[in-house]
Amino acid sequence: MSGTYLGMPSFPKAAKDAVHNVTLRANLRHATHTIRDKRAKAVAELEDWALLREAGKQIKDHTLRHLDRYLEQLESAVTAAGGTVHWAADAEEANRIVADLVKATGESEVVKVKSMATQEIGLNEALKAEGISAYETDLAELIVQLGDDRPSHILVPAIHRNRAEIRDIFERKMGSWGRPAPDGLSDSPAELAEAARLHLREKFLRAKVGISGANFMVAETGTLVVFESEGNGRMCLTLPETLISVVGIEKVVPGWRDLEVFLQTLPRSSTAERMNPYTSMWTGTADADGPRTFHLVLLDNGRTGTLADEVGRQALRCIRCSACLNVCPVYERAGGHAYGSVYPGPIGAILSPQLRGIQSEIDVSLPYASSLCGACYEVCPVAIDIPEVLLHLREKVVDQGGKGHRLEKTAIKAAGWILDHPAALAAVEKTASGTRGLHPGRPPGAGAWTADRELPELPAQSFRDWWKKNRT
């Protein structure tokens, strides 16, 4: 995944800073609570929600089980419809393919539809290194790009910014990227949206190359699908002469009818709408309508490794709705940046370590970035049992060893022996009660874990002593 996140501090360190940022916490609390209630209402409108959820899960599981077959079918269908299919084993290869395709057009700028896959591979930075400017056109992505910031939410990457901060970013930065913000810009969302419309329109009209991801790809027909709201997606998918879509291999579904499930569950889970304003579906190229050249780059980048894990592979069902972020008590307080990945929140905590491998400080800590309350599993429209995967990944972290885990194992082993030997236990209890005045307020030694915890007060007498004196 992107080099931007290399060297990120572990989740607890990053989260500690975030929880002390009062503005950030207020922004997140407001936004997540708004969307949470709306989602519950949108879902309650469908009496067969549980069945749609089960169907979505089964479609994804079936596809993943036969992923090789469906990808080959997809490749044939896209090719037959006039597109060209490329395969990229990792981020570096995908970036090189895209950069070469852009260079072949002779263009030095591209317009982009919001896409998690291209963020994951750090495409914008890779293109910049090749002298190609990539313009983000989703409103929230624009806010992040202009603010030289990092996304903090899957659906609303600028969720950590409130309207006043957004106004300031537009006023300061739009001018250096293109059309400046209108004079006297207020912080009303309608005016901010209007400023983005004016700023980006000149870029859409002159764009020759568009870059997108896709929410779904249909193997049977070769159709790609993009869900969006603003119309920036339609602009990028329709006006340029060349379209390049970078899509994770897990985004394929077998048949046309499978879309009817996700067309019902995705909008209600993500923006809490019956349907998002715009959904575009295209199959290869069409005569005199939209781009004349279409390239599909199929991306692995850690997905086949994830697929090999029998518990962890369910993370590949994810349709990136972000409902799990919006209900998560940890996300609400820590914010998206603490997760050190383009995939924050509960889904990020199981996806990032699997895609990147459990090696770096941040990836070792992510499986612990949860209270295991299970709210994420409950709202997931494809029934990913996130707590189950978190526990599974914790086991893997522990099996890998490391200093903290050796200490913990030794302590548990010692406790086990004492509890097995009544005489030893009595001696320990007696010593503990007798030395009460000498106990420190906090347990010594174990660093981060003990720093925020206090020792419970010990009674003057152990329960076993009390029982002996009063009941025998």
Place this chain on the structure above:
Amino acid sequence: MSTETGSRDRILARIRAAVADAPDAPEAARDYLDSHAPDDPAAILDLLHENLADYRANVHRAGEAELPALVAQLLAAHGARSVAVPDGLPAAWLAAADVVRRTDDGLLTPYELDAVDAVVTGCALAIAETGTIVLDAGPGQGRRALTLVPDLHICVVRAPDQVVASVPQAMPRLDPTRPLTWISGPSATSDIELDRVEGVHGPRTLEVVLLRD
């Protein structure tokens, strides 16, 4: 593209190895409902009307005879003086409108489209439960850019012929080999504090006419 061929084979081989011992995963059971609406064309039309309006489309009803006057009135109300006209649009729909007609010959550039005030189209179908109109670039709808760049879109839906109750009922009636655009209300965003604001890049005004047969 020799490394890419190598990557293709490597990715497929890795997939096969990854799922070799995975349990069987049968095709999905489709136990969910085909529709959530009552089986009554009038009620379905009312539901479409209600849901379109809920997401800030302006909804009108008209008979064939009243349509030209209504379209002319809507264009005038928004101050639209030029209209993009897709191939195959019934001439009568614009018969009463006092506007410059830019018939799309497929050559209008994005800049030229940006200078057009409005577009009038038909549709492939409309979905009542979600308040959605689907365009498939067929006759009277034109290429996708036509309904995207101008700021006002007037869309005529033939009722009840083009109205279905639900998404599952829409799928078999659509042809995925055509470019499809699903539209549910005017352009909108929830990117600022997760509050919905209408009007970003697509047409900021969507007028839908439900045309009685």
